[in-house]
Amino acid sequence: MKRHLPLALLVLTAIGVQQLTHATGTAFYLTPLTMAAYYSLVIVGLCLLMGYAGQISLGHAGFFAIGGYLSAMLTTRDLTPYQDNPVLVLLDKLGCTVTGQDMFGGAVLHVHPWAAFACAILITIAVAYGIGIPVLKLKGHYLAMATLGFGIIVYRLVLASPLFGEADGISEVPAFPLFPGLAVSGGFESRVSNYYLAWGMVACAMWLLANLIHSRVGRALRAIHGAEDATNAMGVNTARYKLNTFVISAVLAAVAGIFLTHYNGGIGPSEAGIMKSVRYVAIVAIGGMANLWGALVMGSLLNIMSLRGMFGSYDDAVFGLILIVIMLFAPRGLLGLSLPQGLKRLLKRGE
Amino acid sequence: MTLELFSQYLLAGVTYGIIYAIVGIGFNIIYNTTGIINFAQGEFVMLGGMTAISLTQWLPLPLAIGAAVVVVMLIGALVEILFIRWLDRPSVLRMIIITIGISILIREAALHIWGDGVRSLPYFAGNEITTIQVLGARVSPQVLWVIGVCAVMVLALSLFFKYTLQGKKMQACAANRMAATLCGISTKNMVTLSFMLSAGIGALAGCVMSPITYTQYDIGTGLAIKGFTVAILGGLGSSMAAVTAGLLLGLIEAFSVSVVPLAFQDAIAITLLLAILFFRPHGLFGSKDAAGLKEF
Numbered sequence: 001m002k003r004h005l006p007l008a009l010l011v012l013t014a015i016g017v018q019q020l021t022h023a024t025g026t027a028f029y030l031t032p033l034t035m036a037a038y039y040s041l042v043i044v045g046l047c048l049l050m051g052y053a054g055q056i057s058l059g060h061a062g063f064f065a066i067g068g069y070l071s072a073m074l075t076t077r078d079l080t081p082y083q084d085n086p087v088l089v090l091l092d093k094l095g096c097t098v099t100g101q102d103m104f105g106g107a108v109l110h111v112h113p114w115a116a117f118a119c120a121i122l123i124t125i126a127v128a129y130g131i132g133i134p135v136l137k138l139k140g141h142y143l144a145m146a147t148l149g150f151g152i153i154v155y156r157l158v159l160a161s162p163l164f165g166e167a168d169g170i171s172e173v174p175a176f177p178l179f180p181g182l183a184v185s186g187g188f189e190s191r192v193s194n195y196y197l198a199w200g201m202v203a204c205a206m207w208l209l210a211n212l213i214h215s216r217v218g219r220a221l222r223a224i225h226g227a228e229d230a231t232n233a234m235g236v237n238t239a240r241y242k243l244n245t246f247v248i249s250a251v252l253a254a255v256a257g258i259f260l261t262h263y264n265g266g267i268g269p270s271e272a273g274i275m276k277s278v279r280y281v282a283i284v285a286i287g288g289m290a291n292l293w294g295a296l297v298m299g300s301l302l303n304i305m306s307l308r309g310m311f312g313s314y315d316d317a318v319f320g321l322i323l324i325v326i327m328l329f330a331p332r333g334l335l336g337l338s339l340p341q342g343l344k345r346l347l348k349r350g351e
Numbered sequence: 352m353t354l355e356l357f358s359q360y361l362l363a364g365v366t367y368g369i370i371y372a373i374v375g376i377g378f379n380i381i382y383n384t385t386g387i388i389n390f391a392q393g394e395f396v397m398l399g400g401m402t403a404i405s406l407t408q409w410l411p412l413p414l415a416i417g418a419a420v421v422v423v424m425l426i427g428a429l430v431e432i433l434f435i436r437w438l439d440r441p442s443v444l445r446m447i448i449i450t451i452g453i454s455i456l457i458r459e460a461a462l463h464i465w466g467d468g469v470r471s472l473p474y475f476a477g478n479e480i481t482t483i484q485v486l487g488a489r490v491s492p493q494v495l496w497v498i499g500v501c502a503v504m505v506l507a508l509s510l511f512f513k514y515t516l517q518g519k520k521m522q523a524c525a526a527n528r529m530a531a532t533l534c535g536i537s538t539k540n541m542v543t544l545s546f547m548l549s550a551g552i553g554a555l556a557g558c559v560m561s562p563i564t565y566t567q568y569d570i571g572t573g574l575a576i577k578g579f580t581v582a583i584l585g586g587l588g589s590s591m592a593a594v595t596a597g598l599l600l601g602l603i604e605a606f607s608v609s610v611v612p613l614a615f616q617d618a619i620a621i622t623l624l625l626a627i628l629f630f631r632p633h634g635l636f637g638s639k640d641a642a643g644l645k646e647f
Contacts, residue, residue, distance in 0.1 A: 156621075320451075
């Protein structure tokens with residue numbers, strides 16, 4: 001029961017915040033709050049990988065971009081010229097396509113967002129396995145550099161491909177109709193429903209991850225973090241656990257990328273940049289590595305502050321400073337500081 | 352491919368390759384004394400170029416470059432003293448994150464000091480249209496400056512490690528830190544010295560390359576990736592192998608221009624890096640057994 005307390009708290013906070021913005025007439029805060037929720041999905045996934053399995057990834061913005069860009073590309077590019085392609089005919093038969101009109105009234109053909117979603121997730125899983133199998137054999141600096149290299153390759157590819165809009169990115173991404181009557185979109189009138197949708201997804205992810213880390217899998221992961229060789233000797237297939245964790249966190253990043261792209265109505269190459277990956281790592285570090293709730297709290301706070309433009313042109317510098325200060329003085333995270341004990345000591349000195 | 356074109360690519364490859372080699376040696380110097388990969392290595396190159404460009408307002412070019420190298424060496428020492436010296440046996444993950452943080456801070460500071468414009472030092476000899484003929488190819492004399500200065504640096508470093516007391520002390524630290532401490536060598540000072548040394552060679556490389564490659568606040572990351580590729584390719588910790596590996600990477604990049612679009616050129620180094628990491632993490636010239644003993 002105790003385990004579900006934070007989850008209930010999350011739901012209550014989400015409702016409370018919405019009511020507060022409604023009461024004070026500051027509903028414009030809902031937009032950064034919704035975006036922060038999607039970024040939080042990436043962060044809790046990375047937290048599982050870094051904090052519990054002990055594997056650093058400096059390329060998670062790459063997975064976010066794979067999800068976001070594939071979904072954006074499939075739902076905006078006109079497929080009319082390929083109408084007779086057997087794959088497209090099959091998709092059409094399955095009802096996975098939508099027809100529409102372009103600005104001149106001509107007929108255009110897109111992939112349905114759900115089909116694009118499935119495609120993006122499948123490709124993310126394939127890429128994550130393809131990258132994960134060789135990369136996770138590496139340790140320390142090598143792992144960091146290899147994941148960083150993966151992130152840069154994704155960034156270079158989206159920046160150099162006309163298909164992905166090069167430096168402009170992809171805009172005018174349509175809304176994502178999840179169920180009839182409920183769509184992920186940035187429309188003014190659907191602001192409240194999208195806010196709940198996003199935080200609902202975060203709550204689901206937290207529930208799944210919390211269950212995961214309190215299971216056999218979670219114990220195996222923590223054992224890997226503690227001493228990999230010893231865990232191997234105990235008969236745990238460490239390679240498989242690390243790989244599956246990597247894939248889970250990649251999928252979470254891709255899901256976040258897909259929904260945030262449909263919410264914003266577009267995606268640009270900066271979402272794939274190295275600074276984004278570093279920022280995710282910074283937030284996991286400040287949350288305390290092996291602390292899902294810490295990562296969620298710090299991630300939401302910092303992302304909202306950043307999205308509201310509170311750091312001005314020092315945005316990246318702030319995250320760099322956070323990384324250094326946290327790693328130098330509080331490697332167990334801001335929430336991991338034993339503040340009560342420190343206070344006690346101060347009080348005693350006062351006496 | 353005509354002979355002229357071939358030597359044109361060859362010279363371009365050697366020019367870039369020797370710069371990558373210098374960055375790779377910078378990685379190795381710090382790695383050898385500390386076991387840390389300094390992710391801020393590329394930032395030293397950028398700082399060297401930028402500082403020299405600013406100093407040319409008041410000083411003649413050679414003095415400005417000399418002063419820039421000294422300033423960046425001091426910054427290197429400062430970084431080590433502020434962020435690394437006092438940590439007690441930090442974990443690798445912690446050091447990776449700290450040096451990444453340092454590189455972001457240096458880059459952002461440079462952005463706020465110098466702006467995001469592209470800058471460059473004046474050509475050391477002649478101007479941007481001066482060319483000389485080498486092996487049938489027409490190149491700027493600056494190319495010879497880059498190759499010459501970097502080659503002298505490599506030579507000076509190998510002499511430094513072989514014949515001077517400080518150099519031998521640093522090698523002792525690299526071989527066995529505990530034994531070096533027992534012999535009365537202050538390993539902490541050696542670490543500071545290694546940061547100064549690698550900041551200094553990075554800064555000098557940043558100055559000589561500035562007229563032809565230009566200097567911008569964010570060139571550090573790309574150079575760091577390539578320097579790291581070179582360090583790994585040669586076998587982490589071995590400086591002279593890094594030179595061979597650097598030239599190899601430079602030549603691969605230069606000759607690939609005729610096959611691969613320019614936009615994907617950075618991807619070549621990274622693909623090479625990933626391939627090396629997956630198949631031969633101890634490097635082309637390194638020994639597998641020796642690599643197994645190192646911690647990373």
